[in-house]
Amino acid sequence: MELLRIDKLSFSIAGKSLFTALSMSIEQDASLALIASNGAGKSTLLEHIAQNINTELGVIKTTPGLKIAYLKQNETLNDDSTVWEYARAALDEIDNLEKNIRELEKDLECPEKLIEYAKLRTRFEDLDAYKAENNLKKELEAFGFFEKDYYKTLKTLSGGEKARLKLVKVLASPADLYLFDEATNHLDIEMRQYLKKRLQKLNAAFLLVSHDRDLLGVVGAVLELNEGKLDRYKGNYNSYLKQKNQKTQSKIKQNLLNRKQAKKLKAQEQKLREIATTKVQAQRRRLQRDLDRLEPIQNEKNQKPILLKASRSKYLVLKIKNYSKSYGQKQILDNISFSLYQGDKIAFVGLNASGKSSLFKMIAGLIESDNPKRETYWAKESKLLYIDQKNRGLEAKIPIINQLTNYVTKQRAEMLLSLVKIPFENWQKNPQILSGGEKMRLAIAIIIASEANLLILDEPTNDLDLEMITLLEKALKDSNISIIFASHDAEFINNIATQVCSIKDAKILSYQAALKGYYKKQLISREAFIEPELVAKEPSTQELIENYELELIQIDDDLLDPLRFSERELVRIKERYFEILNELSLLYNNEQAQQLARYILKNKSIELYADKLGADGQITSNLPITIHIIIKDKLGHLILKQDENACLLKWARDILLDLIIDLSFLYLDLNILQFYSKENITTKFVKNSANWWVISRRKYEKIEGFIK
Numbered sequence: 135m136e137l138l139r140i141d142k143l144s145f146s147i148a149g150k151s152l153f154t155a156l157s158m159s160i161e162q163d164a165s166l167a168l169i170a171s172n173g174a175g176k177s178t179l180l181e182h183i184a185q186n187i188n189t190e191l192g193v194i195k196t197t198p199g200l201k202i203a204y205l206k207q208n209e210t211l212n213d214d215s216t217v218w219e220y221a222r223a224a225l226d227e228i229d230n231l232e233k234n235i236r237e238l239e240k241d242l243e244c245p246e247k248l249i250e251y252a253k254l255r256t257r258f259e260d261l262d263a264y265k266a267e268n269n270l271k272k273e274l275e276a277f278g279f280f281e282k283d284y285y286k287t288l289k290t291l292s293g294g295e296k297a298r299l300k301l302v303k304v305l306a307s308p309a310d311l312y313l314f315d316e317a318t319n320h321l322d323i324e325m326r327q328y329l330k331k332r333l334q335k336l337n338a339a340f341l342l343v344s345h346d347r348d349l350l351g352v353v354g355a356v357l358e359l360n361e362g363k364l365d366r367y368k369g370n371y372n373s374y375l376k377q378k379n380q381k382t383q384s385k386i387k388q389n390l391l392n393r394k395q396a397k398k399l400k401a402q403e404q405k406l407r408e409i410a411t412t413k414v415q416a417q418r419r420r421l422q423r424d425l426d427r428l429e430p431i432q433n434e435k436n437q438k439p440i441l442l443k444a445s446r447s448k449y450l451v452l453k454i455k456n457y458s459k460s461y462g463q464k465q466i467l468d469n470i471s472f473s474l475y476q477g478d479k480i481a482f483v484g485l486n487a488s489g490k491s492s493l494f495k496m497i498a499g500l501i502e503s504d505n506p507k508r509e510t511y512w513a514k515e516s517k518l519l520y521i522d523q524k525n526r527g528l529e530a531k532i533p534i535i536n537q538l539t540n541y542v543t544k545q546r547a548e549m550l551l552s553l554v555k556i557p558f559e560n561w562q563k564n565p566q567i568l569s570g571g572e573k574m575r576l577a578i579a580i581i582i583a584s585e586a587n588l589l590i591l592d593e594p595t596n597d598l599d600l601e602m603i604t605l606l607e608k609a610l611k612d613s614n615i616s617i618i619f620a621s622h623d624a625e626f627i628n629n630i631a632t633q634v635c636s637i638k639d640a641k642i643l644s645y646q647a648a649l650k651g652y653y654k655k656q657l658i659s660r661e662a663f664i665e666p667e668l669v670a671k672e673p674s675t676q677e678l679i680e681n682y683e684l685e686l687i688q689i690d691d692d693l694l695d696p697l698r699f700s701e702r703e704l705v706r707i708k709e710r711y712f713e714i715l716n717e718l719s720l721l722y723n724n725e726q727a728q729q730l731a732r733y734i735l736k737n738k739s740i741e742l743y744a745d746k747l748g749a750d751g752q753i754t755s756n757l758p759i760t761i762h763i764i765i766k767d768k769l770g771h772l773i774l775k776q777d778e779n780a781c782l783l784k785w786a787r788d789i790l791l792d793l794i795i796d797l798s799f800l801y802l803d804l805n806i807l808q809f810y811s812k813e814n815i816t817t818k819f820v821k822n823s824a825n826w827w828v829i830s831r832r833k834y835e836k837i838e839g840f841i842k
Contacts, residue, residue, distance in 0.1 A: 136160070138197070138200065139159045139194075140158050140194050142156070142191065143155070144156070145192075164340075164341075165339070165353045166340070169350075169374075170359035179359065183202070184204040202313060203307040203309035204315075207315045211300075213287060213288045216285050216286060217279055221270060224270065228258070232258065235254050235258060261308050277298040277328075278298060293320070301314075312340040317349075323624060326349065326624065334352050350370060352370065451474050451587070452588060454497060454508070454510050455508065457470050457471070457505065466488075466637075467640050474616050477615070481619055481621060482635050483636055488638065490637060494522070494590045497510075519580070520590045521591045521594060523593050532565075533563060534564070534565055538551065553605075554579045571598055574597050581606075587616065591618075594619060632706060634648045679721050682721070689707060736793075759777065759787075759790070769808070770807040774809075784816075795834060799835070804831060806829070806830050811827060
């Protein structure tokens, strides 16, 4: 059943056209998202629907008796009301129903009254009215309001608390259609997860305006408002992105066809110009009309994303120790310490006012630690950029373009301002004139221009539209700089963070498997951050080998439980694994000395030599290849590294592998030998999975006939 239909709605404000013959419909139980860039008219469209505003051009038709619950961004509240009075008003319809039912119960002998009574009772049951007040209390608690808060007046609440209270009232109001305008504003990550589950169970239609991509995963269709028109895409936000990409690719192909057709028509039209007959000129005019009908040719060249440069700092970038902070009697941070390394991207999540912003300000040097013994270590080439929530790292009295020319040339500054869509007429003005979203867009330009190798970002996605969030995400994700950031945006955290932490009881907690671990409260048992020595002597080659081998063993142990890690962490761990194997190969090659071999194995012209056996054993061959076996708990991991400029035929490599297998099971007390190779090999090894080749002692002994 159709709840609402808009037919050819047009609307302009201050000379700007927001809708042009816009049409849409909302069906019963529909779950819709409305997306667009900031200022495109999303809130205005919701306002028209909520108030059933018809214009001279267009009409909004609704089903009789349609009840709409509307979360408005800038609703004015009665400051003298209490929290409970304001929220309890959501149940007015239920109260009126109950009152009318009680009145009708006094006299049910009249058939008309009996029919009306039955209707009211059905409606009362449908609204689950007996549980309505208890459900309201649960809703209040989910968004941070407890019984002790019920009698607070609204004028004592913060802006964030008022926004959450408005959301509670809308969710508790019985309605056929819910309109949510930026429902996640001022919600922490756990509240956002609650809202996501609440929308999935909502027994009514809803239209959602949000920049939270995780929340947009619950919708069944996405409406994109672009240049006054609505395009509808079936499926959630991820499905929308795929369809949008396919549409873009189709347009690019069509543009290429248009170019070819236009070139052909122009050549024909030019030839016909030279023939003055009436018939030919009529044909020329038809060609010109065909040219005019072709879509404007767009520039289909894909602009490469502007990425941040990799960090020049090595290893340890930042270390803090004994950071403490109290406000009155409340301890926010209690002697916390941690270290940050090149490429680390640490997300701080959790409740508002838990101490995240205070920690960031102390690192940036804007406020002091209460503990005078606090220590801060910076790497020699560290370059910090701090983007706070309020001012976004902008200097109030410096013109917008000059905020960038502190770092880059004027030409590049202008290009970056265009990239983040700051209007040209504002470039010479101070940043006070910018909206919250524009300030953060300018901050993105500064992040790119500054080439900082350490970023501190406090709620960077607040006020940004989806396009700018994606731009920021790409710039951060593909860089090797170190980042500490606070966010409640689950999708942003999952795509950026290499580690997730929270602050609880004035201490830092670190979680396994990123956000999944945070939701399940799976803490990392060891210290959240390793505390290295700030000044260390240059390790010897043998110490480096030992350290790499220990790290390799630790990674092997970690990978036994892959569910501990997010997808991004797993990729990073595996990359590190192969980096270590490569480094070890080089170190082993450098350490090897020319000594008379104690063990010699031969097959055809291939020879294998070993000085001594064990974890430190040196294995060489007459082939141009470096050989090493790492042994742990009777499991041998074989590493082969071929010399760069040497050619090794497959049959020679396979014979060498069989000789190594013989060496491993004849002279080493191994149960299993494993080898990683993307190439196909024809030896005693058996391919296990994902390019891993394995042979067990039992399998070897069967092949050689030692056992049956």
